[in-house]
Amino acid sequence: MMMKKIVLLSSAAISVLTAAAYKLPEQSVNSMALSAAYVAHTTQADTAYFNPANMAFMGEKQYLDGAVTLINLPSIEYYNIAKTKEENIIIPSLHYVSAPMGDFRWGVSMVVPGGLSKRWDEQPGKLFAQEFTLENVELNPVFSYKINDQFAIGGGLRVVYSSGVVKSDGRDGTPYPIARDMKGDTFEFGYNLALTYRPTEDINVGVTYRSNIDLEEEGKANLYLGSIGTQYDASVTVPLPAALNIAVSKTWDKTFTLEFGYERTFWSTYKQLDFQYSQPVTNPILKQAFDNPIPKHWKDTNTYKIGATMVMDKITVMMGFAIDETPIPDETLSFELPDSDAKVFSMGFRYQQTENLSWGAAFLYDAKEARSIAKGVSDNPVINANGASFSGGGAYLTTLGLSYEF
Amino acid sequence: MKIKFAYLFIAVSAFVLMGCGGADSLDQPDKEEVTGGEVVVDFDAQTMRNVLVSKEAIPADYNKPVYGYKAYKIPYETTDEEGNRIEVSGLMVVPTGVPEAMKQIGFSLVSDSHGTIFANAEAPTVIAETTNSPDGAPVILTALSGFVTLQADYIGFGDSLGHYHPYLLKSSSAATTVDFINAARAFAANNGIPLNGQLFVTGYSEGGHVAMAALQTLENEGEPVAFAAPMAGPYMLDRMGQGVLASNALPVPSFIADVAYAFAVRYGVNVDTLVKEPYASALPGLFDGSKARPEIDAQLTHVTTDLFTADAINRLTSLDNTYWFTQTLQLNSTAYWGPQTPTRLVQCMGDDVIPFAMSTGTASVMRDNFGAADIGVIPVEVAITGDVNTSIRLGHADCATPAYGVVSKIFADVRKATIGY
Numbered sequence: 001m002m003m004k005k006i007v008l009l010s011s012a013a014i015s016v017l018t019a020a021a022y023k024l025p026e027q028s029v030n031s032m033a034l035s036a037a038y039v040a041h042t043t044q045a046d047t048a049y050f051n052p053a054n055m056a057f058m059g060e061k062q063y064l065d066g067a068v069t070l071i072n073l074p075s076i077e078y079y080n081i082a083k084t085k086e087e088n089i090i091i092p093s094l095h096y097v098s099a100p101m102g103d104f105r106w107g108v109s110m111v112v113p114g115g116l117s118k119r120w121d122e123q124p125g126k127l128f129a130q131e132f133t134l135e136n137v138e139l140n141p142v143f144s145y146k147i148n149d150q151f152a153i154g155g156g157l158r159v160v161y162s163s164g165v166v167k168s169d170g171r172d173g174t175p176y177p178i179a180r181d182m183k184g185d186t187f188e189f190g191y192n193l194a195l196t197y198r199p200t201e202d203i204n205v206g207v208t209y210r211s212n213i214d215l216e217e218e219g220k221a222n223l224y225l226g227s228i229g230t231q232y233d234a235s236v237t238v239p240l241p242a243a244l245n246i247a248v249s250k251t252w253d254k255t256f257t258l259e260f261g262y263e264r265t266f267w268s269t270y271k272q273l274d275f276q277y278s279q280p281v282t283n284p285i286l287k288q289a290f291d292n293p294i295p296k297h298w299k300d301t302n303t304y305k306i307g308a309t310m311v312m313d314k315i316t317v318m319m320g321f322a323i324d325e326t327p328i329p330d331e332t333l334s335f336e337l338p339d340s341d342a343k344v345f346s347m348g349f350r351y352q353q354t355e356n357l358s359w360g361a362a363f364l365y366d367a368k369e370a371r372s373i374a375k376g377v378s379d380n381p382v383i384n385a386n387g388a389s390f391s392g393g394g395a396y397l398t399t400l401g402l403s404y405e406f
Numbered sequence: 407m408k409i410k411f412a413y414l415f416i417a418v419s420a421f422v423l424m425g426c427g428g429a430d431s432l433d434q435p436d437k438e439e440v441t442g443g444e445v446v447v448d449f450d451a452q453t454m455r456n457v458l459v460s461k462e463a464i465p466a467d468y469n470k471p472v473y474g475y476k477a478y479k480i481p482y483e484t485t486d487e488e489g490n491r492i493e494v495s496g497l498m499v500v501p502t503g504v505p506e507a508m509k510q511i512g513f514s515l516v517s518d519s520h521g522t523i524f525a526n527a528e529a530p531t532v533i534a535e536t537t538n539s540p541d542g543a544p545v546i547l548t549a550l551s552g553f554v555t556l557q558a559d560y561i562g563f564g565d566s567l568g569h570y571h572p573y574l575l576k577s578s579s580a581a582t583t584v585d586f587i588n589a590a591r592a593f594a595a596n597n598g599i600p601l602n603g604q605l606f607v608t609g610y611s612e613g614g615h616v617a618m619a620a621l622q623t624l625e626n627e628g629e630p631v632a633f634a635a636p637m638a639g640p641y642m643l644d645r646m647g648q649g650v651l652a653s654n655a656l657p658v659p660s661f662i663a664d665v666a667y668a669f670a671v672r673y674g675v676n677v678d679t680l681v682k683e684p685y686a687s688a689l690p691g692l693f694d695g696s697k698a699r700p701e702i703d704a705q706l707t708h709v710t711t712d713l714f715t716a717d718a719i720n721r722l723t724s725l726d727n728t729y730w731f732t733q734t735l736q737l738n739s740t741a742y743w744g745p746q747t748p749t750r751l752v753q754c755m756g757d758d759v760i761p762f763a764m765s766t767g768t769a770s771v772m773r774d775n776f777g778a779a780d781i782g783v784i785p786v787e788v789a790i791t792g793d794v795n796t797s798i799r800l801g802h803a804d805c806a807t808p809a810y811g812v813v814s815k816i817f818a819d820v821r822k823a824t825i826g827y
Contacts, residue, residue: 171450173456175456175457177449183431183432219432220431222432225538226447226448226449226453227445227450228435228445228447228448229435229436229437231435283538284537285537
């Protein structure tokens with residue numbers, strides 16, 4: 001129970017990180033330091049998560065990697081009228097790679113692959129997203145198979161526990177005295193595939209694919225008009241989208257590695273947000289506000305990443321940069337996730353304390369662009385009437401981690 | 407050692423994931439417990455102001471009080487036309503967020519009887535239960551003027567759906583209203599809602615007729631009424647029926663068809679002696695509370711001679727006093743008595759459904775023939791413009807909201823003069 005609380009509290013407010021919307025690719029010191037340009041050339045136990053095929057090329061040992069990330073999410077401001085709460089969250093990650101068993105190897109990761117929390121205490125944001133939280137914890141057992149010294153494949157099962165909170169409240173300060181309070185959770189399953197090709201000793205080509213998982217959050221919802229509320233069994237589905245990563249790395253003198261990565265995230269599966277209730281919502285006002293499907297029409301996105309790693313005796317230094325697109329079109333941008341395009345800057349180091357033990361730290365800055373929407377183009381009635389200017393936001397992530405080989 | 411690490415990792419992961427199962431439970435919405443009813447609408451004062459401003463019912467800089475709106479559905483018993491006790495329902499709307507001094511003195515009651523409805527979905531408690539939102543006259547009387555407003559659903563609607571609606575039948579109309587006043591007073595006493603004992607009576611259209619019937623019963627029972635202001639009611643049913651059937655076309659055939667249906671049921675007469683087939687056979691299904699007026703009108707003819715039998719037309723238009731329909735229309739009229747309560751008949755001069763002359767004629771009859779103590783007519787167009795020569799004319803439907811505004815001001819002035827706020 002205690003562990004549950006730690007994990008859930010830790011993942012309670014992940015938002016708008018280095019991958020746009022609510023996907024979080026960084027799950028270790030190395031991946032954080034390299035802006036997730038960490039698919040072709042992976043070295044620690046986090047290989048199990050970022051490219052399980054690469055486990056086939058790791059040493060004869062077992063590998064363990066744990067990290068804790070502190071995320072600071074500054075407020076997002078809507079004009080000068082309202083802003084979200086600043087969030088500070090701690091997220092853990094844990095990775096393990098077994099010793100080889102012939103050409104096979106297995107590993108497992110426990111990560112927080114995505115999440116979202118936006119909390120508006122002021123109107124008009126509160127009317128739409130007093131709190132909009134999506135928490136995910138993933139257990140990802142994987143395997144690899146070494147076909148030959150140049151080629152390996154891998155894959156795994158994704159077990160995701162997800163819980164969500166949706167609160168909105170227009171009863172103070174708006175002409176819409178409506179409110180919704182919903183909690184739900186679910187277990188869902190998916191898979192991931194990986195492939196590594198090493199044409200030479202210093203060049204790696206990695207391709208990974210993580211399947212889409214539809215998170216069908218099932219729980220209870222209270223709908224209010226004024227102070228009168230009714231409880232429903234309710235569900236809502238949001239996708240944890242599929243992602244394809246293609247990466248190439250080149251290492252010079254076993255010292256300096258440069259990796260280029262491209263990620264295609266298939267957000268277009270998110271077409272609408274459609275809350276389902278156990279019985280018909282007969283109140284016409286509540287039905288219009290909370291039962292009618294909300295169009296999303298998100299777009300597939302491209303992320304371009306570059307990471308550099310320099311190994312110097314006991315210290316390894318890493319830097320990364322990424323350009324990230326938002327999947328959310330102007331028409332469907334709303335207060336629960338006022339996302340925008342971003343540039344990501346990161347750096348970090350790892351220190352080899354003993355033959356078996358290393359530790360490191362990384363820092364990542366996710367710089368979100370301000371976003372403006374003209375009047376008359378949004379499906380959101382407030383934004384449609386007033387336009388929107390969202391500023392601030394972004395994220396600062398600091399990761400500390402330990403790696404152990406034995 | 408190596409095996410132990412792997413097992414430990416898996417065990418921790420499994421524990422975490424298994425521990426995740428089950429979202430924190432969500433408490434049921436808070437529900438205020440009351441004795442003898444249920445809360446169906448609850449908007450606080452600020453919310454009411456925001457809603458009214460957004461709907462442009464009041465300007466953004468409105469500088470008078472706007473009160474909260476709390477509505478209760480109250481079940482109670484009344485007596486139908488046949489003398490049977492039946493379970494019915496009504497809506498009681500109480501202002502909230504009022505000054506402490508107002509609570510100390512207590513609220514004045516306004517018995518407001520609603521206009522003609524055909525669908526159960528239009529009944530006051532059904533609207534309130536369905537939408538949980540303020541609606542209709544109580545917005546003016548309660549949220550803007552601070553009265554406790556009472557609206558009976560009437561027999562045939564709300565909790566008595568399935569019973570025929572005794573449309574314009576005087577006895578049960580009065581009983582339904584008076585019994586609700588008594589039930590609401592008991593409810594208020596049981597639930598700490600302060601009342602000051604003052605009672606006003608009003609209603610629009612059918613409700614004007616019902617209000618007048620209730621006023622007569624209240625006076626007969628010795629119940630003091632501070633002021634009565636029935637609006638646009640068909641007080642002289644015989645004259646109304648005569649006028650309607652004398653015209654070739656029926657703009658709204660559902661009104662007169664429902665009168666024929668309710669009176670035929672009440673007095674045990676075959677409705678096909680009044681209404682021609684195939685319409686006569688369709689009337690029970692049309693007036694069972696499942697259909698609204700446009701749907702009913704579409705299934706009736708607008709040609710008077712096609713809808714009504716020649717016998718009914720001839721005998722009613724000639725006011726044949728030996729004819730049962732003429733007799734019962736006279737019997738159920740609410741114009742032929744003399745109220746001792748100060749009474750104003752409020753109506754628009756441009757009323758296109760019930761002639762303005764219905765109010766002036768009723769006032770004359772009540773004053774000249776029955777000794778009404780203090781009765782008069784207030785033309786709404788004059789009241790809202792202050793111009794006795796105004797050319798503005800409002801029809802029956804458009805008149806309702808300004809008429810309630812006029813009545814609300816009259817009642818508030820009386821309350822100020824008698825109660826002190």
